[in-house]
Amino acid sequence: AETLGPSSGKAKIQQLAKGQNAFIGRLWLAPGAVVPNHQDPTEEYLVILSGSGQITIDGKESKIGPGMTIYMPAGAQVSFLNGSEPLVAIQVFSGPEAAEKYKKWPRLKTAGPAK
Numbered sequence: 001a002e003t004l005g006p007s008s009g010k011a012k013i014q015q016l017a018k019g020q021n022a023f024i025g026r027l028w029l030a031p032g033a034v035v036p037n038h039q040d041p042t043e044e045y046l047v048i049l050s051g052s053g054q055i056t057i058d059g060k061e062s063k064i065g066p067g068m069t070i071y072m073p074a075g076a077q078v079s080f081l082n083g084s085e086p087l088v089a090i091q092v093f094s095g096p097e098a099a100e101k102y103k104k105w106p107r108l109k110t111a112g113p114a115k
Helices: 098-106
Strands: 011-018 023-029 036-037 043-050 051-055 060-064 067-072 076-081 086-096
Touching: 023 098, 051 067, 051 098, 086 098
Parallel strands: none
Antiparallel strands: 011 023, 023 086, 036 076, 043 067, 043 086, 051 060, 051 076
C-alpha cells in the first residue's frame, strides 16, 4: 500500500483497506503536530498504537494515549495536538468519502509501512 503525506512532513497515511462503507488507514503524526479544527462527513474512530496527545471533540478536551479507542461523530468539530513523540494510530472512517481528502496529499517515496 502506498503512503501519502502533506508537504509539511508532519503526517502520513497508509491506506490499509477501503470498501463501500469504510476506510481503514495507518496514521502517523510527527511530534508536536497540530491537526487544525475540522469536520468530517462520516464517523471516525482512532485506535492509538503509540504516542499521546490532546484531542478536542465539540469543545471537550481529552488526553489520549496507547491502547485507547476514540470515537468522533459525523460532523463533529475535531482538533488535535500531538505530544512529544510520534503518534501511530489505526484510523477508521465509517464511510470512505471522508478519506478522499488524502488524495490531495503527495505520494511519499518511502518504501514499507508508515512509521
